[in-house]
Amino acid sequence: MSMLQSILADLDSRIDASVAHLFDLLRIPSISTDPAYAADCRRAAEWLVEDLKSIGFTASVRDTPGHPMVVAHHDGPAADAPHVLFYGHYDVQPVDPLELWDSAPFEPELIERDGAKVIAARGASDDKGQLMTFVEACRSWKAVNGALPCRVSVLFEGEEESGSPSLIPFLKDNAEELKADFALVCDTNMWNAETPAISAGLRGLVGEEITITAASRDLHSGYYGGAAANPIHILSRILADLHDAGGRVTVPGFYDGVHETPPDILASWKKLGRTAEGFLGDVGLSEPAGERGRSILELVWARPTAEVNGITGGYTGEGFKTVIASKASAKVSFRLVHDQEPDKIRTAFRDFVCARVPADCSVAFQEHGGSPAIQLPYDSPLLNTARAALSDEWDNEAVMIAMGGSIPVVGDFQKLLGMESLLVGFGLGNDRIHSPNEKYNLSSFHKGSRSWARILAALAADKQTGADR
């Protein structure tokens, strides 16, 4: 039996104990957004520190102005072994409405649901179960091999579910200590229960709020209607102009830095069989509303967007008020892909808006954040190594996907630590994260642990054979 096979066998033999151990962590109600649970957050951090110490990590609870970080380090087998930083978060979402839970959210249970064995608890999938897959892989490596195959650092955050206010300062203050060859981030999903996935792309985001001011006060639409500028008309025109009839964004220069997705990747996405009817049918829609002539997966994974997230102006209460408002405002966000530059998009949008505001009216802008997209080359050796290791473990080959949303820590690692991230996670679309009855499939937990054992082995082997990363 090879070393890897022995390690996988150890994970198999310990599975009941591993689940019981995870339950101890799940019992801690580490809800980060509610100050009432601050002590529980700290308790979860301390629990993780003790657990990592038991595997031989140098581990500590690190204070922040908010909830503490867990930082741990373990040497590799040699000075030139690959160095990875594993990231996860020990905080969880609130549990309300409590009455919709079938079991107590912080009393984990191993139950059968929809034909699968699942771990039911708040945080089972997001992200305690996920981060423990990596810890269990390390535990078996250490138990069987006496050493880890890579140099491993760990960063567990306690504020991911409440906006990560301490993360950027912490990364800046501890950049030297935390920088590794690359990060392993375990907070994403598989494609389905048989098919592991690696997220190679994450869309970026630019948020803007615009407020149009016309008259110096609200006006009576009888006295002034037909004569006075109406800011809702001006705003509607601007927002309508944002897209052409083909669904493309019309802001000049918007598509600078957007690349066409390689045909083989598009073909692999096509094979995943996600149809517009299926994806949109779940929410009562049927027709893709974005750029025409592109698949639903390309639209949400590899194309940029402009979306109005909120609009308000004039009288919006019950009944009717014949008023011409003085002001109207909208919150607009752009999802970015590839090499689109947030600052350029923001400037181009502001110019686009200003060109549509009459001379006797005015516009004010408020910035609501900006981050570029993350895109790893689909042919990167790091991705290929992980893909092969995952494909060995699961029934189906691993797929390279993208994600429509942002995972800010990935951008922070890139910007502050100059470090790319490998996004591998074992969650499923029906895990009900952030909702009542969150669960994590036992197979996600068990085969997830086995997957990390394999990935660590493969990364170490790559280094030995000199594979270029």
Added chain:
Amino acid sequence: MSMLQSILADLDSRIDASVAHLFDLLRIPSISTDPAYAADCRRAAEWLVEDLKSIGFTASVRDTPGHPMVVAHHDGPAADAPHVLFYGHYDVQPVDPLELWDSAPFEPELIERDGAKVIAARGASDDKGQLMTFVEACRSWKAVNGALPCRVSVLFEGEEESGSPSLIPFLKDNAEELKADFALVCDTNMWNAETPAISAGLRGLVGEEITITAASRDLHSGYYGGAAANPIHILSRILADLHDAGGRVTVPGFYDGVHETPPDILASWKKLGRTAEGFLGDVGLSEPAGERGRSILELVWARPTAEVNGITGGYTGEGFKTVIASKASAKVSFRLVHDQEPDKIRTAFRDFVCARVPADCSVAFQEHGGSPAIQLPYDSPLLNTARAALSDEWDNEAVMIAMGGSIPVVGDFQKLLGMESLLVGFGLGNDRIHSPNEKYNLSSFHKGSRSWARILAALAADKQTGADR
């Protein structure tokens, strides 16, 4: 001293008491559009009934499915005396945004503003101060003469600011009781503080609320952005399409029934000297936003409009939320002129909207009232009698104007009671009705009361001399 002079002197001597009395009415927050103020609306009606009874009217609060009506009657000096129905409304507009008021909206104050003594309160001008000018005129007639010169009926409504849902049924059910020779309606403005005006034209109104529904729930703009329909985009497109580049309304058939205003009337309006710079400059604007190539007075008095009065959708709170809303809605009103038909406009607008809603989205419409425009001949004898009486009271001759706003009751009086209306009011363009810091000039209130005393005298004299009306 003639009887009329004695009556005017009585009004002069009682002015402080009359203002204090008006304050009692202004203190009642009779906001009709908000159900929370229903009891206050009733209280205002009861206050008016008691006041009319004190002058010798037979008066009562009359229930409706909404807010009650006030109906009162007073005999004339002889069976063949002219019979007038005076109309006003005791309800007021909402007061938000409250933080923009310099004083509490329902704590009236007599203050100096821009060199004039003004009564500051919600409803001071629209319409409590206006309706009390007539009540005070009757009070002095009764006090000095022991009788009124005409037979007088009164109708005070409590739903004028919320679409008058009960008015038409009430007029139908009480047509016999309410029908008079003609109506006196006091809900309009003077030309300026020295120049009284009689309104011969009033724009009509069609109110509609549209709600676009796209997905069955709010969506995450990262997961769904670029794929799912955004109802704010659909709504913005509809609203932007409402006007062409020349400011004309694009709804098919919208201009059916709109006539060009006679050149001599346009010339008389030109003489009034109201420029776009002056009219719009008061509210911080300079460029007319409606149909190009028409004077500012023609735009607001004799041309129809489409205005969005309110819009809301998605996240409108502080900060940002990356959401694609399920729903977005707008309140839209059309000002009508001449022979435009409200029902046809409403139907054409709904067709216009439906044509722009994607097949997998839906739209719901809510009707918010409709009334045609009113246009009286500029040479009617009734208008001429009132014009002479007003010219006797004020520094300048009274002018015949039109109005941009609707007074639906005037159309209802015409249609249901076969009764024309004399529109005389003492509001001023800077009264800030429907806005924070509403006010009514003390001179409007005092000389308005004197004007009604004179008009009642003139109408009675007309009848005696057999003037043709």
